[in-house]
Amino acid sequence: xxxxxxxxxHVILSEAASLELGCNYSYGxxxxxxxxxxxxxxxxQLLLKYFSGDPLVKGIKGFEAEFIKSKFSFNLRKxxxxxxxxxxxxxxxxxxxxGNKLTFGGGTRVLVKP
Amino acid sequence: DAGVIQSPRHEVTExxxxxxxxxxxxxxxxxxxxxxxxxxxxxxxxxxxNNNVPIDDSGMPEDRFSAKMPNASFSTLKIQxxxxxxxxxxxxxxxxxxxxxxxGYTFGSGTRLTVx
Numbered sequence: 001x002x003x004x005x006x007x008x009x010h011v012i013l014s015e016a017a018s019l020e021l022g023c024n025y026s027y028g029x030x031x032x033x034x035x036x037x038x039x040x041x042x043x044x045q046l047l048l049k050y051f052s053g054d055p056l057v058k059g060i061k062g063f064e065a066e067f068i069k070s071k072f073s074f075n076l077r078k079x080x081x082x083x084x085x086x087x088x089x090x091x092x093x094x095x096x097x098x099g100n101k102l103t104f105g106g107g108t109r110v111l112v113k114p
Numbered sequence: 115d116a117g118v119i120q121s122p123r124h125e126v127t128e129x130x131x132x133x134x135x136x137x138x139x140x141x142x143x144x145x146x147x148x149x150x151x152x153x154x155x156x157x158x159x160x161x162x163x164n165n166n167v168p169i170d171d172s173g174m175p176e177d178r179f180s181a182k183m184p185n186a187s188f189s190t191l192k193i194q195x196x197x198x199x200x201x202x203x204x205x206x207x208x209x210x211x212x213x214x215x216x217x218g219y220t221f222g223s224g225t226r227l228t229v230x
Contacts, residue, residue, distance in 0.1 A: 032214070034218055034219075036221075043205060043221045043223045044207075045221075046217075100145060100164070100209070100211060100214075101147065101162055101169075102147065102159070102219055104149075104156065104157040104159075105156075107156055107157070
């Protein structure tokens with residue numbers, strides 16, 4: 001079965017700092033990878049996704065993620081965060097062989113101090 | 115499109131009562147997912163449908179939970195009888211396999227259920 005691990009549960013940083021959130025998955029076959037963001041009190045919104053091609057994926061709001069197949073990783077980055085990036089971030093994996101369901105990591109709560 | 119629509123947004127009920135959560139997926143999406151979000155367990159997939167047929171219900175906690183999708187535009191998640199440990203936010207999401215690479219999964223705003 002596919003699984004997703006996000007190693008950082010909580011991250012606190014100041015505005016303008018760089019952010020990197022780790023995500024590792026366990027599935028040996030072809031995967032589709034996603035990062036979702038959940039702002040306080042809101043639903044999940046898609047930040048970016050990887051299906052194929054360039055392993056460096058750019059998403060909305062200045063976020064990017066890099067797929068490293070050999071490490072089974074899909075880490076999220078942002079060079080300079082803003083207070084409005086305070087949210088919970090979820091990595092998710094969809095493996096076609098698993099029937100197209102989306103498996104989420106445990107989430108990382110990010111607090112950006114102004 | 116109005117997106118994935120869930121109702122009600124908030125539900126407070128007493129232990130032992132029946133609770134029904136509703137979801138309207140995006141038109142044309144052929145997959146529908148029910149997730150539960152709690153602080154302790156994060157986001158858990160409860161059940162999902164493809165073309166109105168339940169494909170995987172292995173995440174449904176126990177027999178008190180049931181889900182139906184009578185047509186392509188409507189799904190329900192029912193809890194009977196409800197218990198305080200069912201308190202959570204329940205999200206519905208829909209997806210089109212054809213559009214997956216472009217749009218991913220689209221989530222509704224969720225139903226916050228509190229069982230007292």
